[in-house]
Amino acid sequence: MARFTPQQQAQMRTLLEAGDAEHALALHRTIYPRAGSGLIADLDEEAIREILTEDARCLAFCDDQRRRELRIVAAMMVALQCTHDPRWFARPNFEWPYRISLKGAIQNLFKEQAVAGNLMEWRRSGVVGEVRVLHSADGPCDPCRRLSLRAYCLETVPDIPHPLCTNTDDGCRCGLIASKIRGLSRIW
Ligand SMILES: [Zn+2]
Numbered sequence: 001m002a003r004f005t006p007q008q009q010a011q012m013r014t015l016l017e018a019g020d021a022e023h024a025l026a027l028h029r030t031i032y033p034r035a036g037s038g039l040i041a042d043l044d045e046e047a048i049r050e051i052l053t054e055d056a057r058c059l060a061f062c063d064d065q066r067r068r069e070l071r072i073v074a075a076m077m078v079a080l081q082c083t084h085d086p087r088w089f090a091r092p093n094f095e096w097p098y099r100i101s102l103k104g105a106i107q108n109l110f111k112e113q114a115v116a117g118n119l120m121e122w123r124r125s126g127v128v129g130e131v132r133v134l135h136s137a138d139g140p141c142d143p144c145r146r147l148s149l150r151a152y153c154l155e156t157v158p159d160i161p162h163p164l165c166t167n168t169d170d171g172c173r174c175g176l177i178a179s180k181i182r183g184l185s186r187i188w
Helices: 006-017 021-031 040-053 064-079 102-125 142-147
Strands: 128-134 175-181
Touching: 006 021, 006 064, 021 040, 021 064, 040 064, 040 102, 064 102, 102 128, 102 175
Parallel strands: none
Antiparallel strands: 128 175
């Protein structure tokens, strides 16, 4: 577990519950100072900000109250650099009645963020000509496997995690890779 004391953990939770993202991030910064060079603390801070402020497509199925709790839990997991059991951070008796597990939903949230970040960089760089879906080898969901059969240009990239992904235990394990770099021959 990270360097947060139990008191700081409780303080973090209180700030997140109050929707006070700025003070939550400030608290995070006192424990993990920003390095300003893309180091973990900076990336974590960006991730926490995104979790708290940006609508995630993959959480559209969830009711508002549960989505709020899920975001708090996900932010706590990132802040404390603890990607184990999300239930550590959930309210006692937090009910999660969905087909996908809480862990799977949170992993999908992290995945959606990571994919969006990559896509943004690829679009900005202008050098990525084609992307492909890379699916896990051990039992990928059928929809993801079908997505992996062809290449996509950056304007037609399918949603990852796949909305119909059947990996309900730990979330969609598929990802996107840049399969063609402009000026180079095919790299994948
Ligand atoms: Zn999948």
